[in-house]
Amino acid sequence: xxxxxxxxxxxxxxxxxxxxxxxxxxxxxxxxxxxxxxxxxxxxxxxxxxxxxxxxxxxxxxxxxxxxxxxxxxxxxxxxxxxxxxxxxxxxxxxxxxxxxxxxxxxxxxxxxxxxxxxxxxxxxxxxxxxxxxxxxxxxxxxxxxxxxxxxxxxxxxxxxxxxxxxxxxxxxxxxxxxxxxxxxxxxxxxxxxxxxxxxxxxxxxxxxxxxxxxxxxxxxxxxxxxxxxxxxxxxxxxxxxxxxxxx
Numbered sequence: 001x002x003x004x005x006x007x008x009x010x011x012x013x014x015x016x017x018x019x020x021x022x023x024x025x026x027x028x029x030x031x032x033x034x035x036x037x038x039x040x041x042x043x044x045x046x047x048x049x050x051x052x053x054x055x056x057x058x059x060x061x062x063x064x065x066x067x068x069x070x071x072x073x074x075x076x077x078x079x080x081x082x083x084x085x086x087x088x089x090x091x092x093x094x095x096x097x098x099x100x101x102x103x104x105x106x107x108x109x110x111x112x113x114x115x116x117x118x119x120x121x122x123x124x125x126x127x128x129x130x131x132x133x134x135x136x137x138x139x140x141x142x143x144x145x146x147x148x149x150x151x152x153x154x155x156x157x158x159x160x161x162x163x164x165x166x167x168x169x170x171x172x173x174x175x176x177x178x179x180x181x182x183x184x185x186x187x188x189x190x191x192x193x194x195x196x197x198x199x200x201x202x203x204x205x206x207x208x209x210x211x212x213x214x215x216x217x218x219x220x221x222x223x224x225x226x227x228x229x230x231x232x233x234x235x236x237x238x239x240x241x242x243x244x245x246x247x248x
Contacts, residue, residue, distance in 0.1 A: 002039050002109075003066065004036045004038060004039045005039070010057055011055075014055060016055075027047055027050050027051050027054060028043065028047050076107075080116055083099060084123055085162075087123075088123045088126065091127060099116075099120060103117055104117075118141065118145065122138065126163070126165060139166040142159075157191075157194045161197045161198055164198070164205070169205050172202055173202060173214075173218075176198045176199065176202050177217065180198070183195060184221060184225075189231065196238055197234060199238060200222075200237045202218050203242065207244065207245060215245065
């Protein structure tokens, strides 16, 4: 539920029209507020709080209801993404395709549905064999989506780790170095896993392209990340590729 939808619900429950709800336009103009309810305009924090106070709507209650709906939607998205990842690692295309009608029938927003359907296409693209024609437009679309996420936050880095195959090896190395430089001293295990996943992919792609002589930075960075129970799988993969490169 959006802010506009929740405001409309409160307004209707108080049996008020829009003009009454906005104090005759003294808080916000009726034409603007109408678009807030339709989710085509955003309301600033000061006007929102004044609106809540004027209509005796507890601010904490309002934001708790918003958060509850956000948490529910995020839970649905997380569950879908976990199912996608699981189906990918089991090479189960049918399971991935079965998620399409589930997403379309869900109560996610239009934008969220579009993003989930795009991820389905991306995972299916990753599953293509060497004899299948790559969808270059789709790959560019995924790269554009990752690029448009501001900063190297966790969501952006996770997407990058999953779809590094869509980039050339030099771009992978450049982005990988930025991730490591920003987070090498972190104590957060999620970020350590993201760095190790990035490093492992770079080592694997470098081996595949015969460019394993230019990965010293990534090997040294991987060695700096201490081994913990949560990181055993990723550290094992790291040492496998490190030793394979040393052997080569």
